Structures are given as structure tokens and as C-alpha cells.
Amino acid sequence: MTPTIKDVAKLAKVAPSTVSRVIANNPRISSKTKDIVRKAMDELGYHPNYTARSLVSKSTQTIGLVMPSSAENVFQNPFFPEVIRGISTKSHEKKYGLYMTTGDSQEEIFEGVCDIVRGRRVDGLILLYSAVDDQMMDYLLEKKFPFTVIGKPYEHEEEITFVDNDNKKAAFDATSHLLELGHEKVAFVGGGMELVVTIERIAGYEKALMSQGIDMVDDYIVHHEFLQEGGRDAIQELMNLEQPPTGLVVSDDVMAFGIASRLDEMGLDVPGDISIVSFNNVIFSELATPSLTSVDINIFQLGYEAAECLFEILGEEKVLPKRITIPHKLIVRNSCSQLD
Template sequence: MSVTIKDVAKLADVAPSTVSRVIANNPRISEKTKRKVKEAMDYLGYHPNFNARSLANRSTQAIGLVMPSSADKTMQNPFFPEVIRGISTMAHEQEYALYMSTGNTEEEIFEGVVRMVQGRRVDGIVMLYSRVDDNIMAYLQEQNFPFTVIGKPFKNAEKITHIDNDNFKAAQEMTEYLLSKGHERIGFVGGNLNLVVTIDRLLGYEKAIRKAKLPLKDEYIVHEEFLKEGGQEAIKELLALENPPSALIVMDDLMSFGILHTLNELGLSVPDDISIVSFNNVMLSELSSPSLTSVDINIFQLGYEAAKGLLDCIQSPKHNPKRVTVPYKLVERQSCRTV
């Protein structure tokens, strides 16, 4: 005979309605009562029927994740598994499942999001990127569907809950860090210019160069994909210059690994021949040769706060949108030298 809510209520000495509220994580129930009910559920081996609950309250108990590109390409970058780990941790705490977008093109990803929304497969969506011109973000706003963004929206940022670092300030500070070490020929290896994070970091780099009264050289600025191959292509282009940079600011550690690999093949040394400062501080940054000086942007926290913000949007539809700025810090290692 299966255990029922009434059995749990009897053991916990509360009303069946209180058990239901605990299962729904109602904020009006005290932590003491929640703990007592959950102990009774564990003792009796009671597991809530979330399917029945979802039908009753029109909730799916699922969060949709939207990638910037196909999953096989996106997952090559350590940023995304780590940010998803942050999202997953918060989702697990609130007993939500994750539903990931699929598709190899922007059109296919957009169609998948439409199916998520129209089919009510998820209660809300986390976008793992922010583009300058994005059909998905415009569609979600048009549908008044709960969503949050990791990154700063290019338009209507004050109307959208988003989680971000201060990328402009971070890039400016990293450029000033290289300037303080005596570097004047500083290159910038960025990602797709349609991504807001690329624009913010590029503007921060340019601000620091102008502030130092140095010439801003277009040939020192290269944009490639956030992949190892992107870094390899970028460094080949920069080394072909008559007077290549002595130091680089690289938008992403995975690109930096590609740069280190190519430089090693060419017999060039980091940091003796060229210094590198990177972004993201993924686990492999410390293990690379040489270990990579990188900006720790708290990737896990970005994901955790994005899921938390989304659940606020779902549970309180009339809440005011907010921006959460996650702190960053420079982790100095061996890829940078003083001139």
C-alpha cells in the first residue's frame, strides 16, 4: 500500500494542507515545520507526484537553457559546463529539472525555444549569452515569458533580469595591468562582435589604451570564435604583423590554450616572447604550461544567480527586473612578465 500525504501529515502532526505547502516550498511555512515534514517524508519513503502537481498548478517544474550555438560546439568550452553546474545547483535546491535547447543553427535553436514556450515544456528560460540582435530575446519579451540572461542585454537592459560581470571595467583593468608591467604593444583577441560581452571588453581595452595616450592600432584587434582553433587563427594573424604585440588580452581561456599551443609549435616562449592575460580562469588554466594568468569571473556564481533570478521571475511575475553584478578578480600566474 502506497504512502499518502495523510500518512505524512499524521506522523508529522500537521494538517495535510501543510504537507502540500511544504512540497510546494511555500515561503509562509516555517523552517522548523518544513524540516519536521521532510523528516516524516524520508522516514515513510514518501515521494511527491510532481506530474500530478504540475497538472494541477500548470507548472512543469522545469527550466529551459538556451545555448549560443550547437551543443557539440558550445560544450567544447569549459565555461558552459561550469555555468550549467551553477544553474543545476539552484534548480536542484528548488526541485526543478533542466531542459536544454538543441539545434545546429540559430534558426533551429529559435524553433526549439518556440516549442518550449508554446508547448509549455518549461516554466522559464535562462539564456546563456547576450547578442546585439537576438530573435529569441525579442520573442520571449513579446510572449511575456519568464527569462533571465547571463550577460548584459544590448537593448532594454532595465526591463530584463540579467546576471553579469562588469566586463568593461575588467578589460580596462587588465589592460592597465599590462601597461603597468611596461607593455605598450598590447593586442586584443576577442570573440564574435555580435556578442555584448565582446563589445564591453573591447571598449574597456580601448579606454585604457587611450587613457595611456598610446595609439589604438586596428591590426592589434582580432576577433575569432571562442574555441581553441579561434586562438590559433588569431595568433597566426598577429604574428604575421611587421611589429607584433608584446602582450595579449584574450577573451577566453580556451582561445588562450590555442594560442599557447601554436606559440609552442613555433618555438616561441610565454612569457619571454609574449605575455598573455586571459578571462574565465577555468580549471585547466592552472595546469597549462605555463600556467595562465586569468580573470576569475565566478562562472558557477553566474549560473547560480541566473537560476535564482529566473525562479524569482516565475514565482513573482510582477517583480521588478534587476541586474546582479558578480565580482571578478585577477589570478596571477606565469604567463605574464614585466618588460
């Protein structure tokens, strides 16, 4: 006969409601009581029926992740597995599953989110990016559906809980590092201007140039996808200029790998001919040749905090929107050199 919550409660000498709270990992239950109840569950071979519990509680025990593009492109960039690892770690603590949605266009992604919300397939959503004129955030606010964002919202900032770096300061620090090494022809390589992170980082890049009395050159700002191919295309474009840059601020390590690869094919040396500072400090940054100077934006923590904020919203009726700023740090390695 299959054991029940009442059987577990009897063996553990607690109330059935206490067993339910232990299963839900309620923080009000002491560690000692949790250990006793879990030992009883193991002894009886009891396994919670989460489907039945979801029907009773009207909770799916699942949160949704909204990707910025197709899974094929997303998972070519180590940023996303790492940020998902942060989200997954917090979700595991809460005994929640993850549901991922992607699409080949913004319209497909939006329609997918609408279907999720209408069908109540998840309890809440985490948006893994922030875009300009994002109808998705407007829709979620209108439906009063719980969500958090990794990235600064372009609008309704005071109404949305989000987790982000200080991207202006991070780009200022990255650009300043090159300027301190004597580089004045510094270019910026990033994603599209529809992404708020790109707008923020260009602002920081420009501020650093202005602090040294250097005018920003429009031709030195190029936009491509956060992929190696995007980096290859970007550097080709920049090196075809009459006065190519000597230093690069690159918004993503994967793009920087593509840049270094194409420069090598062109017979140019990093950092001898051109210096690079990039972002994300993924595991391959240290292993690259040369190793990349990169801004560590604490990707895991971005994901973990975004999930923690979402669970706070799910756990309370009224939680005021807030911004969590994750610190960054410039990791200096071998991809930059002093300009003679």
C-alpha cells in the same frame, strides 16, 4: 497500498496543505515542521508525484537553458559546465529540473525556443549569452514569457533582468596589467562582434590604451570562436603582422591555451616572447604551463544568480527588472613578464 499526502499528514500531525508546502520547500514553513514531515514521508515511503502536481499547479517544475551554439562546441569550453553548475545548484534547492536547448545556427536555436514557449515545456528560460539584434529576447518579451540573461542585453536593458560582470572594467584591468609591465603593442583576441560581451571588452581594452596615450590598431583586434582552434588561428594571424604584438588580452582561457600551444610550435616562449592575460580563470588556468594570468569572473555565481532571479520572477506576479553585477578579480600568475 501506496501512501498519500493525507497519510503523511496524519502521521506528522499536520494538515495536508502543510505537507504540500513542505514538498514545495515553502520558506514560510519552519525547519522543525519540515523535518517532522520529511521524517513521516521517509517512514511511510511516500514519494511526491511531481507529474500530477505539475498538472494541478500548471507548473512543469523545469527551467530551460538556451545555449549559444551546438552542444558539441559548447561543452568544449569549461565556462558552460561551470555556469550550468551554478544554475543547477539553485534549481536543486527549488526542486526544479533543467531542460537544455541548442542548435547549429541562430535560426535553429530561435525555432527551438519558440517550440518550448508554445508548448509550455518549461516555466522559464535562462539565456546563457547575449547577442546583438537578438530576435529571441524580442520574442520572449512579446510573449511575456519569464526569462533572465547571463550577459548585458544589447537592447531593452531596462525591461530585462540580467546577470553580468562589468566587462568594460574587467578588460580595462586586464589591458592595464600589460601596459604596466611596459607593453605598448597589445592585441585583443575575442569572439565575434555579434556578442555583446565582445563589444564591452573591446571598449574596456580601448579605454586602457587611451589612458596611456596609445592608439588602438585595428589589425591588433581579431575575432575567432571560443575554442583552442580559435586561439591557434588568432595567433597565427597576429604573428604574421609586420609588427606583431608583445602582449595579448584574450577573452577566454581556452583560446589562450590554443595560443600558447601554437606559439610553442612556432618556437616562441610565453611569457618571454609574448605575454598573455585571459578571462574566466577555469581550473586548467592554474595548471597550464606557464600558469595563466586570468580574470576570474565568478562563473558559478553568474549561473546561480541568474537562476535565483528567474525563480524570483516565477514566484511573484510583478518583479521589476534588475541588473546583478558579479565582481571580477585579476589573478596574476606566470604568463606575463616585464618588457625590457
